[in-house]
Amino acid sequence: MKILHHPHRDDIHLSSVLYALSDPIRLGIISVLAQTGEQPCNYFCVPVAKSTLSHHIRTLREAGVVFVRIQGTQHFVTIRRADMDTRFPGLLDAVLGAASDAADFSADPSSPSDGVT
Amino acid sequence: MKILHHPHRDDIHLSSVLYALSDPIRLGIISVLAQTGEQPCNYFCVPVAKSTLSHHIRTLREAGVVFVRIQGTQHFVTIRRADMDTRFPGLLDAVLGAASDAADFSADPSSPSDGVT
């Protein structure tokens, strides 16, 4: 099984995190994750090709913002809450609180209820 | 006298602010400003050409992070604290608190030569 690289907590740098969060699509993804918890990549309804989404998820992962867990054919993404909060206390909360700017990339509203709640 | 453009508070966007803060040099400048208050551009001891410094200050200004006031031949720079705190509560404090990463670009007429002992 493929192994994904995640930076160690101490190797997470503020500049990289801020950069990762500075893209509206990535900010939207984080916003969705904060509201809904762990999600597979295909949960995000982003207006970009899947290869582009893959790139954005990787950017977030390599910056240390998210953790990606592979299960079957799906890649489940979560925010590295504890690491973020330890390394940069208050940062994620401030960003998420301010991210009303962020577009809503939650699961497609046109699709029937997926029973999640 | 030249008029510098500053975005109105409501036109300051989270993505742009995060992007502006994601550069180590700009982060260092903000860190110095937070510690020392208003400073002219030539106060910052950054390892780049003055045209490059000018570019970074402009990036911060256009993102809405700093205010630049012209007096004589000098351009005095301050953090737009109130606007940042109103628009994105807690963000700047979190970034500054986490910015021990940031290089120290304070004026150093006779700085300690680091590592020489």
Next chain:
DNA sequence: TCAATTGTTCGATAATATTAGAACTATCAA
């Protein structure tokens, strides 16, 4: 085994960012 699902990686392109040096503007002081 075959096909569908999920996502990555590669190749290419267009846009944007960083950087420096040179020329320039504006102010100030002698």
Next chain:
DNA sequence: TTGATAGTTCTAATATTATCGAACAATTGA
């Protein structure tokens, strides 16, 4: 007026990023 100071703007080179489509790999289900 002359020279020094402070910083901008222009031009150009280099590097990085975002984006897409096509090809690919791994897993799952029929």
